[in-house]
Amino acid sequence: DAGITQSPRHKVTETGTPVTLRCHQTENHRYMYWYRQDPGHGLRLIHYSYGVKDTDKGEVSDGYSVSRSKTEDFLLTLESATSSQTSVYFCAIGGLANTGELFFGEGSRLTVL
């Protein structure tokens, strides 16, 4: 498995509180992604990064922000968590133009009460 570590793996929080999920990779890969997974929706892209300090929005970016100050770390922040953000969050690396496959972390399960 690719060297991708997500933390925390599980978190329960209350509505209105800030939450930060961390993705750490040891592969020195340029591209990193945050997806959320919900029943009936598959995996939906939240934000992605194509280099240090280079990020862009995915299809479900409202309510989320990201930062990438180092190649190995990609942070996903929920400034004020809502119950609709209860989900499983996956970080991924990869997506080179010639090969294209993504390697996923183990996931972070977030419950917002």
Next chain:
Amino acid sequence: GQQVMQIPQYQHVQEGEDFTTYCNSSTTLSNIQWYKQRPGGHPVFLIQLVKSGEVKKQKRLTFQFGEAKKNSSLHITATQTTDVGTYFCAGPEGLTGGGNKLTFGTGTQLKVEL
């Protein structure tokens, strides 16, 4: 934006039966990828198809890419309990700097009963 649909959403089979999941994209794809996610696990890359009409096999799994490069299928022959999981197809869109982001289908959840 690009949309990728999969059918069926769920499939229950008896061990030994065959299984097929279908994937359809709203746009022509440069390639299509398939992933498997075991219950409680994370998606794992299975294969990538690039050419129009391409067929690839991995043991009991057969993957096809449509002639128009807008649809694909995964067929499992003689399912086993180890095949249990959710199967996703995914199509790429170009990114700034030459990378790809993947749009995933909704997935087909396969359950195999003894």
